[in-house]
Amino acid sequence: MREQLEALEELSRTDMAFRQIDVELGDVDSQLAELRANVDKIRELLNRERQQLADAEKLRLSHLAELAAIDEKSVRSKKRQEVARNARESEATARELEVLKREKDERTAESERLAQVIVEVQGNIARHEVDFAELARHLADEEAASAARTADLRARRHTMEEARKSVTSRVRADLLRIYSMALQRRGSGVAECTQGVCRGCNVTLPPQLYNQILNADRVYQCPNCNRLLLVPRAALR
Numbered sequence: 530m531r532e533q534l535e536a537l538e539e540l541s542r543t544d545m546a547f548r549q550i551d552v553e554l555g556d557v558d559s560q561l562a563e564l565r566a567n568v569d570k571i572r573e574l575l576n577r578e579r580q581q582l583a584d585a586e587k588l589r590l591s592h593l594a595e596l597a598a599i600d601e602k603s604v605r606s607k608k609r610q611e612v613a614r615n616a617r618e619s620e621a622t623a624r625e626l627e628v629l630k631r632e633k634d635e636r637t638a639e640s641e642r643l644a645q646v647i648v649e650v651q652g653n654i655a656r657h658e659v660d661f662a663e664l665a666r667h668l669a670d671e672e673a674a675s676a677a678r679t680a681d682l683r684a685r686r687h688t689m690e691e692a693r694k695s696v697t698s699r700v701r702a703d704l705l706r707i708y709s710m711a712l713q714r715r716g717s718g719v720a721e722c723t724q725g726v727c728r729g730c731n732v733t734l735p736p737q738l739y740n741q742i743l744n745a746d747r748v749y750q751c752p753n754c755n756r757l758l759l760v761p762r763a764a765l766r
């Protein structure tokens with residue numbers, strides 16, 4: 530029984546190491562995914578800001594064109610005012626000029642506001658382009674490092690697969706079946722058993738069963754979690 534227990538213990542150690550490698554492989558992937566998401570976020574932000582800049586510039590140009598049109602109208606109104614034939618015509622053009630002046634003031638204020646917005650957005654874009662370049666460089670470095678790390682982990686996994694095959698061949702088929710089932714359901718196929726307690730599920734075992742386990746005449750299963758129970762080393766003769 531001693532060889533079976535030892536083989537099961539080794540098999541369990543191997544399977545835990547597999548799990549550790551798979552966790553590390555997953556971590557490498559999720560770290561990269563997070564970095565890529567951050568790069569995408571800044572790229573989208575930059576796209577939005579460039580669109581914002583284009584919109585503001587277009588709007589400002591249209592204001593400038595309107596200002597030019599208002600100036601032209603004002604010149605025409607002034608000329609009409611100069612040749613006004615009576616007070617009514619003169620007042621009418623004065624009102625016209627008043628309205629044009631108000632429009633001009635409004636458009637000027639708006640176009641100045643837009644000029645400020647444009648400078649602001651240009652500043653944001655410049656800053657975010659620096660951030661983007663840095664992050665993209667960082668991502669490229671991490672991708673290279675991750676590729677190396679992944680290759681290393683896969684190589685170790687491959688070596689362990691060979692080792693697992695050889696230890697598996699030492700475990701009796703019926704025990705291997707029980708082990709595999711517990712591994713699948715509980716995350717581990719074996720559990721230490723000390724001071725009458727299964728350390729896999731922390732249930733106290735019936736004293737008679739514990740005595741039998743200590744005798745190590747055969748491999749026992751925990752009646753609660755179904756894991757195969759490993760006997761404390763001191764109890765093994």
Ligand SMILES: [Zn+2]
Nearest residue numbers: 727730751754
């Ligand atoms: Zn148990």
